[in-house]
Amino acid sequence: MTSSSPDPAVTFAPLLAEIRALYGPGPIPLHRPVFEGPERRWLVDCIDSNFVSSVGARVTEFEERVAAFTGARFAVATVNGTAALHVALLLAGVTADTEVLTQALTFVATCNAVRYAQAWPVFIDVDRDTLSLSPVALAAFLDRHAERRADGVYNRTSGRRLAACVPMHTFGLPGRIAEIVALCDHWGLPVVEDAAESLGSWVAVGEGWRHTGTFGRLGTLSFNGNKIITTGGGGMILTDAPDLAARAKHLTTTAKIPHPYEFVHDETGYNYRLPNLNAALGCAQMARLPEMLAVKERIAARYAAVPSIHLIPPLPGTHPNHWLNAVLLDTPAAREALLTFSNAQGIMTRPIWRLMHRLPMYQHCQHDGLANSLWLEARVVNLPSSVPEGAMGDYGAP
Ligand SMILES: Cc1ncc(COP(=O)(O)O)c(C=O)c1O
Helix, strand or coil: CCCCCCCHHHHCHHHHHHHHHHHCCCCECCCCCCCCCCHHHHHHHHHHHCCCCCCCHHHHHHHHHHHHHHCCCEEEEECCHHHHHHHHHHHHCCCCCCEEEEECCCCHHHHHHHHHCCCEEEEECECCCCCCECHHHHHHHHHHHEEEECCEEEECCCCCEEEEEECECHHHCCCCHHHHHHHHHHHCCCEEEECCCCCCCEEEECCEEEECCCCCCEEEEECCCCCCCCCCCCEEEEECCHHHHHHHHHHHECCECCCCCCCCECCCCCECCCCHHHHHHHHHHHHHHHHHHHHHHHHHHHHHCCCCCCECCCCCCEECCCCCCEEECCCHHHHHHHHHHHHHCCECCEECCCCHHHCHHHCCCCECCCHHHHHHHCCEEECCCCCCCCCCCCCCCC
């Protein structure tokens, strides 16, 4: 900020007062896990059962709970969200030296998973209002660079096959997913939705609502410690296709052919199994999810009412999970001022991720200029968004 800039102590006073009102004195993290329900009971039961590792009934139960909640026909648990993305990409047909169209404005795991599949990310811009992949930018890129050939769609510029598109619902705000899927269908490109941040986020479709992560051929979730619910570490692959679900289970469980005692594996699979102990935690957390979502909606409403800040609102026709609230600052200097001022007071705020094409391992990847992504990178800050201690009452308690 320059000497003529407004004083952050004045500009951000109402915001910081609201954060303190929500979370009280002392250091305030960006997002903390909440274990105020039946978690202990589920974990103790799991330990008592002795099935704490890669075999056990809780994994199936957790998968069933997530499938029922999201409306996906199948849910396959994995050890984390990155592993879920990796396998989902393989199942979508991503192979070595192909390309995946995705966002530069995302957490690094999205791109790392593309590289695990030995493919390359190509970065398409996001929309300023959703922070998620722009169907307009995607259409422009495809019109300019894509070419249909007998065995698929190719990027004329690189000569590589375009194997998939991975939109991501940033901070739980649903993007323009129906338009993206329609466009990708037109080009014959499978969509793998990175819904790591959007468990509990919905999009209006006709008379009803459809969960994020269920629009693409496959979708993935994360249950990392900072997510809306956590299994410590964990992820999930969502799909409606029985063959993909079966392949996902096979590939993530070392490609072992089921047998009471023989160890036979029919391909190089992955040890991406979610341990039963983590799945037990997931079952308990799922029991609290509706109430957590209700509390988070109230937090977002309070932030939205704070004067002199602009909370990024959800797109009409979407219902976000309000996982991480984000504000848009007027200038890069204001962003810096809020980050410095709040963190100095023990209130954790965080800038959006450094764009992927600016990281050393992805700086050579093709992109479309990313004007909106760069604009957002310089202005977006996340606010503390945890469910405050005790805010859920005795809902779902043991
Ligand atoms: C957008 C996005 N994709 C993927 C992941 C990967 O999930 P995990 O940390 O469970 O591997 C995360 C979260 O960590 C994420 O935020």
